[in-house]
Amino acid sequence: MKTLTISVAAYNVESTLDKTLASFNDPRVYDDLEVLIIDDGSKDNTNQIAKKYENIAPQTFKYIPKKNGGHGSTINKGMELATGKYFKVVDGDDWVDTSSLVKFIEDLKSQDSDLVLTDFTEMYPDQSKNINLIKNVEPAKEYTWKDKIDIKRVVLHTLTVKTNLLRKNNVHITENCFYVDVEFVTWAAYVSQTITYFDLYLYKYRLGEADQSVAKANMLKNIKMQEKVSYQLVKMYDSFTKNNKMLPNQEETIFNTFRRSIGSTMRTYLLMSLGEAKSRTKTFDKNIKRLSLASYQRLNNDNFIRLIRKGNYSMLPLAKVMYRIWVKKYGY
Structure with missing residues (x-):
C-alpha cells in the first residue's frame, strides 16, 4: 500500500499541469506516493503532459482519462481508485512545495490520524501569502475534536484524509459543478475523529488569474x-x-x-x-x-x-x- 494518494483534477490544464506534476516528481517519494491524474475530458494537450510523467515514473504517476463530469467527478474517481492510506486532492493549476512533500510523506508513515492538516501559500502573479488556519495545536501531536484546538475552517489546500474513512462513509461529491471542494472538506471533517497538524506550507494555491473559477x-x-x-x-x-x-x-x-x-x-x-x-x-x-x-x-x-x-x-x-x-x- 502507498502512503499517500494525490488525486489531480485535470481539465484543459496544459499550461499549468507540467508545473503541478513536476512538484511531485522526486525519486525519494516514488515508492510511497501515488499520483492519479484524472483527465476530465480535456480537449487540449493535458493527456500528453500526464503521459510524460507516467513514462518517467509509472510506479507513481497514473493517467486516468474519463468523460467530462466536473471537479466533483474527479474527486469521486480519485477516491474510487486510490491505493494510498491517505488521500489528498490537488488541482491541476496548483502545485506543492517538493521539499515539504518529501518531509510530509515521511511524517505520514508514522501517522494514524483520520485528518492530517498542513498550511498553504496563496500564490498571486506578483506576490505570495502564507496562510495558517490552525491555532493552539502542537505539531505532530494527535488530537480529537474533544480537545481545545482552534481550526478556523477546513479547506482543500490544508486537508489530507484517510482513504478508507471516505469509502466507509460512502462520501460522494456533487458532479458537473464548480465550487464543490467545500463539500469534500466538510465531509472529511464530519467523518473524522482524530486530527494531527504539521507546520508545513505544503500546498501552493494559484490565485489572481482571470481563467480561474474563483475569479x-x-x-x-x-x-x-x-x-x-x-x-x-x-x-x-x-x-x-x-x-x-x-x-x-x-x-x-x-x-x-x-x-x-x-x-x-x-x-x-x-x-x-x-x-x-x-x-x-x-x-x-x-x-x-x-x-x-x-x-x-x-x-x-x-x-x-x-x-x-x-x-x-x-x-x-x-x-x-x-x-x-x-x-x-x-x-x-
Missing part, C-alpha cells in the same frame, strides 16, 4: 453553481446536526467552513445591479430557510450575513458599495 467574472457567470453547492451544504449541515454526532468543536469548524461558502454566494450577488442583487439575495435566503430553519438561524452568527439580512435587507445597498471598494482594492 469574480466567472463567479458571476457560474452563480447557479454556487447556489447549488450552497443548498447542498445547507442540507448536509442540517443532516449532520440532526444526527447529534458532532462534538462542539467539530460543529464550530464545520460551521465556519459552511458559512463562508454561503457568504461567498451572497457576496457574488453584490456584484450585480442593485435590484437584481436584492432580489437574488432574498430568494436565496428564503430557500435556505425553507431547506433548514436551523441552518438559517445558525447563519445569523456570521457578521456579514446578519448585516445583509438586517432591516429586511435594507443594508444591502451599503454592503454592495463597500464590497465593490474591497474588490477593487484587494481583487477578491
Whole structure:
C-alpha cells in the first residue's frame, strides 16, 4: 500500500499541469506516493503532459482519462481508485512545495490520524501569502475534536484524509459543478475523529488569474453553481446536526467552513445591479430557510450575513458599495 494518494483534477490544464506534476516528481517519494491524474475530458494537450510523467515514473504517476463530469467527478474517481492510506486532492493549476512533500510523506508513515492538516501559500502573479488556519495545536501531536484546538475552517489546500474513512462513509461529491471542494472538506471533517497538524506550507494555491473559477467574472457567470453547492451544504449541515454526532468543536469548524461558502454566494450577488442583487439575495435566503430553519438561524452568527439580512435587507445597498471598494482594492 502507498502512503499517500494525490488525486489531480485535470481539465484543459496544459499550461499549468507540467508545473503541478513536476512538484511531485522526486525519486525519494516514488515508492510511497501515488499520483492519479484524472483527465476530465480535456480537449487540449493535458493527456500528453500526464503521459510524460507516467513514462518517467509509472510506479507513481497514473493517467486516468474519463468523460467530462466536473471537479466533483474527479474527486469521486480519485477516491474510487486510490491505493494510498491517505488521500489528498490537488488541482491541476496548483502545485506543492517538493521539499515539504518529501518531509510530509515521511511524517505520514508514522501517522494514524483520520485528518492530517498542513498550511498553504496563496500564490498571486506578483506576490505570495502564507496562510495558517490552525491555532493552539502542537505539531505532530494527535488530537480529537474533544480537545481545545482552534481550526478556523477546513479547506482543500490544508486537508489530507484517510482513504478508507471516505469509502466507509460512502462520501460522494456533487458532479458537473464548480465550487464543490467545500463539500469534500466538510465531509472529511464530519467523518473524522482524530486530527494531527504539521507546520508545513505544503500546498501552493494559484490565485489572481482571470481563467480561474474563483475569479469574480466567472463567479458571476457560474452563480447557479454556487447556489447549488450552497443548498447542498445547507442540507448536509442540517443532516449532520440532526444526527447529534458532532462534538462542539467539530460543529464550530464545520460551521465556519459552511458559512463562508454561503457568504461567498451572497457576496457574488453584490456584484450585480442593485435590484437584481436584492432580489437574488432574498430568494436565496428564503430557500435556505425553507431547506433548514436551523441552518438559517445558525447563519445569523456570521457578521456579514446578519448585516445583509438586517432591516429586511435594507443594508444591502451599503454592503454592495463597500464590497465593490474591497474588490477593487484587494481583487477578491
